[in-house]
Amino acid sequence: MPQTQPGSTPYWASIARLGPLVRPIVPRLLMGLVVALAASALALAVPQVLRLVIDDLAGSGTQPSAVWGAAGVVLLLGVLEASMIYLRRVLVIEPSITLERQMRVALYDHLQDLPVAFHDRWGSGQLLSRSIADLSFLRRWLAFGAIFLVVSVSTVALGVVLLFTLAWQLALIFLAAALPIMVYGAIFRRRFSRATRRSQDQAGDLATTVEESVHGIRVLKAFGRSREALEGFTEQAQQLRETEVAKSRHQAIFSLVVTLLPELALGVGLMVGLWLAATGQLSIGSLAAFFATAAAVAQPVEASGMLVGMALTAKTAVDRHFEVMDARSAITDPAAPRHLAQPRGALAFRDVRFAFNAPEAAAAPGPGRAAHDGARPPRTGSAPEPVPREVLRGVTLAIRPGETMALVGATGSGKSTLLQLVPRLYDVTGGAVEIDGVDIRQLPLAELRRLVAVAFEDTTLFSSSVRENVLLGAPVEDGPEAQSLLEEALDVAQAQFAHSLPDGLGTRIGEEGLSLSGGQRQRIALARAIAARPAVLVLDDPLSALDVATEERVSARLGEALARTTTLIVAHRPSTVALADRVALLRHGVVEDVGTHAELLERSEHYRWIIASLPEEPRDLDRDHEPDLDDVLSEEAG
């Protein structure tokens, strides 16, 4: 996997974007900062007490009671410092966790809003790593890194002033050591920023690979490709390792510089300090206090490698978060919406054109940004940008209310694509889709998606009960009406087997639940589309995984149910074509002919060829002509 481009936004411009989100917790963060500063000031106060005691001892000779008193003061300062550290944690940790949750929820909400075209382009791992790893890092940065950076800078500033008051000659030696640190700091910042961006993107790509292979584990195993998958994964993991090693190397060198130079300064300072003390230009107490203060100052300087690293990683996390948040969906509610009070369900395609990857099909620009800014994922791969290619090249088709229209065409002719335009999963790039004469882009999205229900060939079930899955788009979710909708939908889709599942309709299915067969999943998905009681039903080869007997039963019941609904159904087999009143023949992105099955058989050679190439026998994904035991049991019970 490829190299990423480091974010080009200036550091503070990136961090400033967190401003509005952080504002509500600023009071708590500031209190935490004040407390942390107080803790650090207390730490710096200890050497001052030390100085007084040593100077007293070296001078007139101090009473033992005074030594006990000084020890008591040092102890008190220590206890106060520990209390302040505890208080800082209490003040900042809870609001930062709350902020992390808010940002995560906002990101999830935004992902739901973004169009399918966006999700086509972004690897799931990239989105996963942004919503989990990046946001967790930002929380740690706010609660710890940012505060410590401010405290460290303040401690160093205050410490340097104290060093000058104690012994300006020695302080100058320390200041001289700071210059090379600053120069190398700039180099470190540039190198580390690049590496950290690359590592975060590579971690996202790695997550995508894990997700894909877990999802496709059956295919990998069945085709014996586990070794190849492992090799690919190992290579990606190796690239991430190299980036991490490079990152650590940069950090290690910076840490070496910020540790070694102050130590060198300390050595030189000790010699000069002893000479100053010996020649009476500096008291012993001041010398001791100087080195105690220098040690307190050296500590944050030495930690600066880690803190600067955190600050740069946080900037990358912010950039990555807003890359997604800035993506705007072009599929939005209209400014002046129209409503269909009593929808009849007349569906029409008027000279519809569509190309995947067309800028207008992806996402609208964020405020003040180029159209592709938020819509493009980071180019971590060497694959070229996909070129827009027109899949639909002027589709014109009218489906009457209550009519069932089958869509037939060679593979890749654009059938599924056309279907996806109806609920506006993608927007047309030319022409219009209309329901009852109204351009669907003029309808509020929620209304359109109540009017239209879909069942895709590739069924997705969610990790919840059968009931929740089926009633996902239903007009009512509870009560007797919902129950009768549920029963009717399961009946039409011939999915009564669900009653025989371990917990009946309450059985948890989906990724985290009970595994269903392909045909069972398809029937649940079909029931879901039917339960939505749509005016327009869009079905993408919904019976493809059913066996002969089940398919016949579903077709019979579906035929009755479809009589009330306008239906556009992609058909890959003659039995599905038989459900339709008319058939539209799609070829190379245009509707070549429309008519009844018999008419098209008679007049279209292409149609005859397509029909001849359709599988005569159903695909029997579920079983081998044996009736489904679940069905038999539920039929006997019912």
Ligand SMILES: Nc1ncnc2c1ncn2[C@@H]1O[C@H](COP(=O)(O)OP(=O)(O)OP(=O)(O)O)[C@@H](O)[C@H]1O
């Ligand atoms: N998300 C996508 N991004 C880019 N191109 C796509 C995408 N989905 C489909 N295509 C392309 O659009 C064309 C039409 O695909 P579509 O799935 O609509 O065909 P289809 O007629 O339904 O085929 P099939 O009968 O095999 O399901 C194909 O060339 C396909 O590669």
